[in-house]
Amino acid sequence: MVLTRRRAIAAGAALFLALPWAAHAAPVTADDACGRAVAAAERAERAYEADKKELQGRIADGGHPDRSELQALAETEAKRDRTASQAQRVCGPGPVG
Structure with missing residues (x-):
């Protein structure tokens, strides 16, 4: 299923990003942290x-999503x-108006 594959890819990416060699990278600046x-x-x-x-496409085709899909x-x-909240905390408040 597409959702399962997407979760597996996301988990692999998270594991890759958590590798120890990443700790030896150059120091992160505030702009880098905000951009990430x-x-x-x-x-x-x-x-x-x-x-x-x-x-929505499945519903439009007359299907009924099951509990796992809704979850x-x-x-x-x-x-x-x-992630939107985290970005706001890291980057600070955006422009007003």
């Missing part, structure tokens, strides 16, 4: 929108919200 946080938030947003579109959508929505 924004990129993570954008990836989470795209993943959520893709899952939502897939589920997967809720999890990607929660991840989208978490």
